[in-house]
Amino acid sequence: xxxxxxxxxxxxxxxxxxxxxxxxxxxxxxxxxxxxxxxxxxxxxxxxxxxxxxxxxxxxxxxxxxxxxxxxxxxxxxxxxxxxxxxxxxxxxxxxxxxxxxxxxxxxxxx
Amino acid sequence: xxxxxxxxxxxxxxxxxxxxxxxxxxxxxxxxxxxxxxxxxxxxxxxxxxxxxxxxxxxxxxxxxxxxxxxxxxxxxxxxxxxxxxxxxxxxxxxxxxxxxxxxxxxxxxxxxxxxxxxxxxxxxxxxxxxxxxxxxxxxxxxx
Numbered sequence: 001x002x003x004x005x006x007x008x009x010x011x012x013x014x015x016x017x018x019x020x021x022x023x024x025x026x027x028x029x030x031x032x033x034x035x036x037x038x039x040x041x042x043x044x045x046x047x048x049x050x051x052x053x054x055x056x057x058x059x060x061x062x063x064x065x066x067x068x069x070x071x072x073x074x075x076x077x078x079x080x081x082x083x084x085x086x087x088x089x090x091x092x093x094x095x096x097x098x099x100x101x102x103x104x105x106x107x108x109x110x111x
Numbered sequence: 112x113x114x115x116x117x118x119x120x121x122x123x124x125x126x127x128x129x130x131x132x133x134x135x136x137x138x139x140x141x142x143x144x145x146x147x148x149x150x151x152x153x154x155x156x157x158x159x160x161x162x163x164x165x166x167x168x169x170x171x172x173x174x175x176x177x178x179x180x181x182x183x184x185x186x187x188x189x190x191x192x193x194x195x196x197x198x199x200x201x202x203x204x205x206x207x208x209x210x211x212x213x214x215x216x217x218x219x220x221x222x223x224x225x226x227x228x229x230x231x232x233x234x235x236x237x238x239x240x241x242x243x244x245x246x247x248x249x250x251x252x253x254x255x
Contacts, residue, residue: 031160080239
Protein backbone atom coordinates (compact mmCIF):
# COMPACT_ATOMS: atom_id res chain seq x y z
CA UNK A 1 0.00 0.00 0.00
CA UNK A 2 1.43 3.36 -1.04
CA UNK A 3 -1.09 5.63 0.66
CA UNK A 4 -4.72 5.57 1.82
CA UNK A 5 -6.14 6.03 -1.69
CA UNK A 6 -4.19 3.07 -3.07
CA UNK A 7 -5.46 0.96 -0.19
CA UNK A 8 -9.04 1.92 -1.05
CA UNK A 9 -8.42 1.13 -4.72
CA UNK A 10 -6.99 -2.24 -3.77
CA UNK A 11 -10.10 -3.06 -1.73
CA UNK A 12 -12.26 -1.89 -4.63
CA UNK A 13 -10.44 -4.20 -7.07
CA UNK A 14 -10.71 -7.11 -4.61
CA UNK A 15 -14.45 -6.61 -4.28
CA UNK A 16 -14.91 -6.27 -8.03
CA UNK A 17 -13.10 -9.53 -8.67
CA UNK A 18 -15.12 -11.29 -5.95
CA UNK A 19 -18.28 -10.00 -7.57
CA UNK A 20 -17.10 -11.00 -11.04
CA UNK A 21 -16.50 -14.51 -9.77
CA UNK A 22 -20.10 -14.71 -8.56
CA UNK A 23 -21.36 -13.35 -11.90
CA UNK A 24 -19.35 -16.08 -13.69
CA UNK A 25 -20.92 -18.68 -11.34
CA UNK A 26 -24.39 -17.36 -12.05
CA UNK A 27 -23.86 -17.51 -15.82
CA UNK A 28 -22.37 -21.01 -15.63
CA UNK A 29 -25.42 -22.15 -13.63
CA UNK A 30 -27.97 -20.43 -15.87
CA UNK A 31 -29.58 -23.81 -16.64
CA UNK A 32 -29.07 -25.58 -13.30
CA UNK A 33 -32.41 -26.48 -11.68
CA UNK A 34 -32.89 -24.95 -8.23
CA UNK A 35 -29.89 -22.61 -8.43
CA UNK A 36 -30.39 -19.14 -6.94
CA UNK A 37 -28.61 -16.00 -8.14
CA UNK A 38 -25.77 -14.96 -5.82
CA UNK A 39 -24.26 -11.54 -5.29
CA UNK A 40 -22.54 -9.35 -2.69
CA UNK A 41 -23.81 -6.09 -1.21
CA UNK A 42 -21.13 -3.97 -2.86
CA UNK A 43 -21.75 -0.63 -1.09
CA UNK A 44 -21.82 -1.99 2.46
CA UNK A 45 -18.87 -4.32 1.81
CA UNK A 46 -16.85 -1.38 0.50
CA UNK A 47 -17.76 0.85 3.47
CA UNK A 48 -16.88 -2.00 5.79
CA UNK A 49 -13.15 -1.35 6.02
CA UNK A 50 -12.28 -4.80 7.41
CA UNK A 51 -10.70 -6.72 4.57
CA UNK A 52 -11.71 -10.32 4.20
CA UNK A 53 -14.01 -12.51 2.19
CA UNK A 54 -17.26 -10.64 1.49
CA UNK A 55 -20.63 -12.05 2.52
CA UNK A 56 -22.44 -13.83 -0.29
CA UNK A 57 -26.17 -13.12 -0.47
CA UNK A 58 -29.00 -14.49 -2.55
CA UNK A 59 -30.56 -11.81 -4.71
CA UNK A 60 -34.23 -11.14 -4.00
CA UNK A 61 -36.89 -10.01 -6.44
CA UNK A 62 -35.86 -11.99 -9.52
CA UNK A 63 -38.40 -13.92 -11.56
CA UNK A 64 -38.27 -17.63 -10.66
CA UNK A 65 -38.48 -20.11 -13.53
CA UNK A 66 -40.40 -23.38 -13.35
CA UNK A 67 -37.27 -25.37 -12.47
CA UNK A 68 -36.56 -23.21 -9.39
CA UNK A 69 -33.76 -21.28 -11.09
CA UNK A 70 -33.84 -17.48 -10.99
CA UNK A 71 -30.75 -16.51 -13.03
CA UNK A 72 -31.42 -13.59 -15.36
CA UNK A 73 -28.83 -13.57 -18.15
CA UNK A 74 -29.62 -9.90 -18.86
CA UNK A 75 -28.79 -8.91 -15.30
CA UNK A 76 -25.60 -10.99 -15.32
CA UNK A 77 -24.33 -9.64 -18.64
CA UNK A 78 -24.97 -6.09 -17.46
CA UNK A 79 -23.00 -6.76 -14.26
CA UNK A 80 -20.25 -8.51 -16.23
CA UNK A 81 -19.72 -5.44 -18.43
CA UNK A 82 -20.12 -3.02 -15.52
CA UNK A 83 -17.55 -4.83 -13.34
CA UNK A 84 -15.04 -5.00 -16.19
CA UNK A 85 -15.42 -1.24 -16.87
CA UNK A 86 -15.13 -0.32 -13.18
CA UNK A 87 -12.07 -2.56 -12.92
CA UNK A 88 -10.51 -0.80 -15.92
CA UNK A 89 -11.17 2.60 -14.38
CA UNK A 90 -9.72 1.57 -11.01
CA UNK A 91 -6.60 -0.02 -12.52
CA UNK A 92 -6.12 3.17 -14.55
CA UNK A 93 -6.19 5.24 -11.36
CA UNK A 94 -3.86 2.86 -9.55
CA UNK A 95 -1.52 2.97 -12.52
CA UNK A 96 -1.26 6.75 -12.38
CA UNK A 97 -0.59 6.54 -8.62
CA UNK A 98 2.19 4.03 -9.22
CA UNK A 99 3.66 6.04 -12.10
CA UNK A 100 3.84 9.21 -9.95
CA UNK A 101 5.70 7.27 -7.24
CA UNK A 102 7.97 5.85 -9.91
CA UNK A 103 8.57 9.35 -11.30
CA UNK A 104 9.56 10.51 -7.82
CA UNK A 105 12.06 7.64 -7.54
CA UNK A 106 13.48 8.30 -11.02
CA UNK A 107 13.89 12.03 -10.34
CA UNK A 108 15.72 11.19 -7.12
CA UNK A 109 18.16 9.00 -9.03
CA UNK A 110 18.70 11.62 -11.74
CA UNK A 111 20.30 14.27 -9.52
CA UNK B 112 -6.61 -16.24 -6.80
CA UNK B 113 -10.19 -15.10 -7.03
CA UNK B 114 -10.20 -14.07 -10.67
CA UNK B 115 -8.39 -17.18 -11.86
CA UNK B 116 -11.04 -19.38 -10.28
CA UNK B 117 -13.67 -17.34 -12.16
CA UNK B 118 -12.01 -18.62 -15.36
CA UNK B 119 -12.51 -22.22 -14.17
CA UNK B 120 -16.18 -21.45 -13.43
CA UNK B 121 -16.67 -20.09 -16.95
CA UNK B 122 -14.92 -23.13 -18.40
CA UNK B 123 -17.18 -25.47 -16.40
CA UNK B 124 -20.21 -23.69 -17.88
CA UNK B 125 -18.80 -24.08 -21.38
CA UNK B 126 -18.09 -27.79 -20.85
CA UNK B 127 -21.59 -28.41 -19.48
CA UNK B 128 -23.30 -26.62 -22.36
CA UNK B 129 -21.11 -28.46 -24.85
CA UNK B 130 -22.15 -31.81 -23.33
CA UNK B 131 -25.80 -30.75 -23.59
CA UNK B 132 -25.41 -29.63 -27.21
CA UNK B 133 -23.73 -32.95 -28.10
CA UNK B 134 -26.69 -34.90 -26.72
CA UNK B 135 -29.22 -32.65 -28.48
CA UNK B 136 -27.43 -33.15 -31.81
CA UNK B 137 -27.30 -36.89 -31.14
CA UNK B 138 -31.06 -36.84 -30.53
CA UNK B 139 -31.76 -35.04 -33.78
CA UNK B 140 -29.40 -37.29 -35.76
CA UNK B 141 -31.20 -40.35 -34.39
CA UNK B 142 -34.74 -39.03 -34.86
CA UNK B 143 -35.57 -41.90 -37.23
CA UNK B 144 -33.35 -44.64 -35.77
CA UNK B 145 -35.21 -47.88 -35.17
CA UNK B 146 -32.31 -50.13 -34.18
CA UNK B 147 -29.96 -49.68 -31.21
CA UNK B 148 -27.51 -52.04 -29.45
CA UNK B 149 -29.96 -52.20 -26.50
CA UNK B 150 -32.75 -53.19 -28.90
CA UNK B 151 -35.77 -51.16 -29.90
CA UNK B 152 -35.80 -47.61 -31.22
CA UNK B 153 -33.41 -44.86 -30.11
CA UNK B 154 -34.46 -43.07 -26.93
CA UNK B 155 -34.10 -39.36 -26.37
CA UNK B 156 -31.34 -38.33 -23.94
CA UNK B 157 -30.95 -35.19 -21.86
CA UNK B 158 -28.52 -33.88 -19.25
CA UNK B 159 -29.08 -32.91 -15.62
CA UNK B 160 -27.01 -29.96 -14.43
CA UNK B 161 -25.80 -29.60 -10.87
CA UNK B 162 -23.89 -26.74 -9.28
CA UNK B 163 -20.73 -27.72 -7.50
CA UNK B 164 -17.17 -26.62 -6.90
CA UNK B 165 -14.86 -26.75 -9.88
CA UNK B 166 -11.38 -28.21 -9.90
CA UNK B 167 -8.37 -26.05 -10.47
CA UNK B 168 -4.83 -27.28 -11.03
CA UNK B 169 -3.77 -25.52 -7.84
CA UNK B 170 -6.85 -26.17 -5.75
CA UNK B 171 -5.35 -28.01 -2.79
CA UNK B 172 -2.55 -25.52 -2.32
CA UNK B 173 -3.98 -22.14 -3.16
CA UNK B 174 -7.69 -22.37 -2.55
CA UNK B 175 -9.29 -22.50 0.82
CA UNK B 176 -12.57 -24.39 1.12
CA UNK B 177 -14.28 -21.09 2.01
CA UNK B 178 -14.03 -19.46 -1.38
CA UNK B 179 -14.35 -22.57 -3.54
CA UNK B 180 -15.96 -21.29 -6.74
CA UNK B 181 -19.41 -22.56 -7.69
CA UNK B 182 -19.30 -24.01 -11.19
CA UNK B 183 -21.62 -26.38 -12.95
CA UNK B 184 -21.25 -30.07 -13.75
CA UNK B 185 -23.26 -32.64 -15.65
CA UNK B 186 -24.48 -34.85 -12.80
CA UNK B 187 -26.53 -37.29 -14.86
CA UNK B 188 -27.68 -38.20 -18.35
CA UNK B 189 -31.31 -39.25 -18.38
CA UNK B 190 -32.90 -41.41 -21.07
CA UNK B 191 -36.49 -40.83 -22.06
CA UNK B 192 -38.53 -43.84 -20.89
CA UNK B 193 -41.81 -42.91 -22.56
CA UNK B 194 -43.49 -45.22 -25.05
CA UNK B 195 -42.08 -44.99 -28.60
CA UNK B 196 -44.18 -43.64 -31.40
CA UNK B 197 -45.79 -46.33 -33.56
CA UNK B 198 -46.17 -45.76 -37.28
CA UNK B 199 -47.93 -48.11 -39.69
CA UNK B 200 -45.24 -49.18 -42.21
CA UNK B 201 -45.84 -52.83 -43.17
CA UNK B 202 -42.94 -52.95 -45.64
CA UNK B 203 -40.33 -51.83 -43.07
CA UNK B 204 -37.82 -54.52 -41.96
CA UNK B 205 -38.43 -53.61 -38.27
CA UNK B 206 -42.21 -53.79 -38.51
CA UNK B 207 -43.99 -55.99 -35.95
CA UNK B 208 -46.61 -58.59 -36.88
CA UNK B 209 -49.33 -55.90 -37.17
CA UNK B 210 -47.17 -53.81 -39.52
CA UNK B 211 -46.27 -51.10 -36.97
CA UNK B 212 -42.72 -49.75 -36.55
CA UNK B 213 -41.56 -48.19 -33.25
CA UNK B 214 -39.89 -44.84 -33.89
CA UNK B 215 -38.20 -42.59 -31.29
CA UNK B 216 -40.61 -40.17 -29.68
CA UNK B 217 -38.97 -36.94 -30.78
CA UNK B 218 -40.03 -33.34 -31.10
CA UNK B 219 -37.49 -31.67 -33.42
CA UNK B 220 -38.75 -28.18 -32.52
CA UNK B 221 -38.09 -28.82 -28.82
CA UNK B 222 -34.56 -30.08 -29.48
CA UNK B 223 -33.83 -27.18 -31.83
CA UNK B 224 -34.97 -24.60 -29.27
CA UNK B 225 -32.92 -26.31 -26.53
CA UNK B 226 -29.91 -26.30 -28.86
CA UNK B 227 -30.27 -22.56 -29.46
CA UNK B 228 -30.57 -21.98 -25.70
CA UNK B 229 -27.46 -24.07 -25.15
CA UNK B 230 -25.52 -22.10 -27.79
CA UNK B 231 -26.56 -18.78 -26.23
CA UNK B 232 -25.56 -19.87 -22.73
CA UNK B 233 -22.24 -21.09 -24.15
CA UNK B 234 -21.72 -17.62 -25.66
CA UNK B 235 -22.55 -16.00 -22.33
CA UNK B 236 -19.87 -18.13 -20.66
CA UNK B 237 -17.36 -17.19 -23.35
CA UNK B 238 -18.17 -13.51 -22.75
CA UNK B 239 -17.69 -14.00 -19.00
CA UNK B 240 -14.27 -15.60 -19.55
CA UNK B 241 -13.34 -12.77 -21.93
CA UNK B 242 -14.26 -10.11 -19.37
CA UNK B 243 -12.40 -11.87 -16.55
CA UNK B 244 -9.36 -12.40 -18.78
CA UNK B 245 -9.38 -8.70 -19.60
CA UNK B 246 -9.46 -7.83 -15.88
CA UNK B 247 -6.51 -10.14 -15.18
CA UNK B 248 -4.61 -8.56 -18.07
CA UNK B 249 -5.29 -5.08 -16.67
CA UNK B 250 -3.93 -6.15 -13.29
CA UNK B 251 -0.79 -7.52 -14.92
CA UNK B 252 -0.42 -4.27 -16.89
CA UNK B 253 -0.07 -2.41 -13.58
CA UNK B 254 3.46 -3.78 -13.42
CA UNK B 255 4.56 -2.22 -16.71
